[in-house]
Each structure stands twice: as structure tokens, then as C-alpha cells.
Amino acid sequence: MSAAFQLQDNREQIYSRLTSESMITANHEWLACMLASWCAGQGVLPDCLGLETGQFNALKEHFFPGCRLPEQAASGNKLDFNRMLERDDLVNLLKQFSKPGILETDWIIGVIVAGCLGSDHLWQDLGLWSRSQLSAMLQYNFPELAAKNDKDMKWKKFLYKQLCEAEGLYLCRAPSCSVCIDYPKCYGSEE
Ligand code: SF4
Numbered sequence: 001m002s003a004a005f006q007l008q009d010n011r012e013q014i015y016s017r018l019t020s021e022s023m024i025t026a027n028h029e030w031l032a033c034m035l036a037s038w039c040a041g042q043g044v045l046p047d048c049l050g051l052e053t054g055q056f057n058a059l060k061e062h063f064f065p066g067c068r069l070p071e072q073a074a075s076g077n078k079l080d081f082n083r084m085l086e087r088d089d090l091v092n093l094l095k096q097f098s099k100p101g102i103l104e105t106d107w108i109i110g111v112i113v114a115g116c117l118g119s120d121h122l123w124q125d126l127g128l129w130s131r132s133q134l135s136a137m138l139q140y141n142f143p144e145l146a147a148k149n150d151k152d153m154k155w156k157k158f159l160y161k162q163l164c165e166a167e168g169l170y171l172c173r174a175p176s177c178s179v180c181i182d183y184p185k186c187y188g189s190e191e
Pocket of ligand 1: 177178182
């Protein structure tokens with residue numbers, strides 16, 4: 001029987017329906033958390049979680065085949081990818097460090113990149129339920145990239161810093177993080 005979602009459902013109710021019919025793998029769990037938040041109007045992800053419609057339908061069919069999920073974001077958020085000049089660079093960075101042989105990698109990458117257009121912490125923009133979930137998702141899917149964040153930098157800052165360094169751009173105003181007045185913006189609490 002398919003599970004429909006009502007506007008009044010809260011995140012936890014939606015999550016339990018999304019995960020009731022099958023075994024849960026790691027990525028399935030994180031996707032269910034993000035979808036539940038998205039259906040409840042939380043986070044910044046736009047229609048189809050920021051994926052192409054075909055990708056979104058494939059994701060739904062693979063992980064949530066018994067669930068009738070909308071394509072429109074309950075939040076009404078519309079992200080303008082035209083103002084995201086770094087979109088391809090972010091996709092390429094994540095692809096470069098992704099583990100081979102995981103079907104959902106492109107979907108996870110697309111969702112993460114859409115979340116980077118938000119203005120809160122990345123885990124909040126994605127609709128994950130804690131920063132530790134985001135850390136675990138990045139460590140699972142992009143282990144070598146995540147391992148480079150050995151000073152526990154805020155994740156969005158960390159991803160953008162990788163792009164700057166790859167381009168040979170050093171936009172930071174200090175020679176090292178330890179003497180930088182912007183340290184709290186890049187590190188500090190992300191909860
Ligand atoms: S703390 Fe300062 S030097 Fe380090 S990444 Fe942030 S802006 Fe750059």
C-alpha cells in the first residue's frame with residue numbers, strides 16, 4: 001500500500017513512513033531524514049530536492065517505492081542555480097572523491113550541492129537532523145575528502161576552501177587559520 005503525506009505530518013511521522021517497508025542502508029537513512037524534513041517544509045532544498053526530475057523519480061523508485069512523494073518543496077523554496085557559478089566545480093570535487101560503485105552517489109552529490117546555496121549550516125540547509133549526520137554522510141560517501149577536514153572546519157566552508165585551493169586562489173586574509181580573525185566563522189560550533 002502506498003503512503004501519502006499530509007501537510008500536517010511532522011518530520012518524525014514522515015520519516016517513519018519512509019522507512020517502514022524496507023531494510024535501511026546508510027544512505028537510505030540519510031536520504032529519508034532529508035526527505036522527511038523537506039516534506040515538512042524544513043531546510044532549503046527546492047523542488048525535487050534540487051535534482052533533475054528524472055533523477056528524483058529514480059531516487060524515489062529505488063529507495064521509497066511505496067511512498068507517494070510530491071515533487072514540490074513544501075517550503076516553497078526556489079533556488080536559483082544561475083547564481084551558483086561554482087556548481088560544476090562542486091559537483092566535480094565531490095565526484096572526484098566519491099567511492100566507486102554506489103548507485104546513489106550522483107543523487108547525494110546533487111542534493112549536497114543544492115544545499116550549498118542555502119545560508120545556514122550545511123546540515124540544516126539539507127534538512128539533516130544533526131551535524132553528526134552530515135559528517136557521517138560525507139565520511140561514508142567521500143572518505144578521503146572528509147578526512148582532509150581534520151580540524152573540524154564547518155562543512156560548507158571546508159568544501160568552498162577546497163575549490164579555492166584547487167584553483168590556486170587563496171582568498172583567506174591570514175597566512176594560517178590559527179592567526180586569522182575569521183577563525184570563528186570557519187570553525188567554531190556548527191550545531
Ligand atoms: S580561518 Fe581564516 S585563514 Fe582559515 S580558512 Fe577561515 S578565513 Fe581562511
